[in-house]
Amino acid sequence: MVNGVEIKVCGLTRLSDALAAESLGVDYLGFNFFPESPRYLSIPDYRSISEKLPDLPTVAIAVLPDRETIVSLQELGINFYQFHYPAEETPQSTIQEWSSILGPEKLWLAPRITPPDIFQEDCLPLADTWLLDAYRKGAYGGTGQTSDWAEFARISEKHPEKTWILAGGLGPDNVKAALAETGAKRIDLNSGVEILPGIKDPSKLESVKNALETL
Secondary structure (H helix, E strand, O other): OEOOEEEEEOOOOOHHHHHHHHHOOOOEEEEEOOOOOOOEOOHHHHHHHHOOOOOOOEEEEEEOOOHHHHHHHHOOOOOEEEEEEEOOOOOHHHHHHHHHHHOOOOEEEEEEOOOOOOOOOOOHHHOOEEEEOOOOOOOOOOOOOOOOHHHHHHHHHHOOOOEEEEOOOOOOOOHHHHHHHHOOOEEEEOHHHEEEOOEEOHHHHHHHHHHHHOO
16 A cells, blocks of 8 residues: 555566565555456466465456356465456346355456446445446456546445445556546556556556655
8 A cells, every 4th residue: 555545556477576566565466367368377377476476465357257267266365356347248147146156355346338338336236346447349457548537436436335446547647647536545557557568667666656655
């Protein structure tokens, strides 16, 4: 945590980046197990670094996972599970199944909302934590685009009982403005702190920390 703001660094593929993130005070380490992602990390590759990871909560990212995939991720001993899905196409029964397997306290939901649609509240009881990211057709996170800050502010203010994470192209140049406009207390850093997809830039991470310290 930096100046009251919780931070998740997502899309990690290298142990060195996880260690750099820890040194800057981040709260969660995110690993993407979606094979189509440019930040994809295979289960064997995760296992190869897992014992050397900092003692921080870990988050597994997946897209529309089936039960077998979820069980495979659980076997890694990961703490939380961030599942992305197209909001308008995914049956509520699918999300209910994820929640029943993991429990709402471990499930982080990241719906991909197609503009001009707005956040649908039906599934709120199924997860304690929600991540709102930028929309890009065919993509699930890591787009480099900023999300709908006004919609984040609206829904997070309406449901303060839930944990809300702001994502979408956040980096040194816009993180202060994002927090000012949304009131977010938790952020997800990914493309905005990278040299290449999956390769983090320690200097950008430090610049985000410096920006947060001046809030």
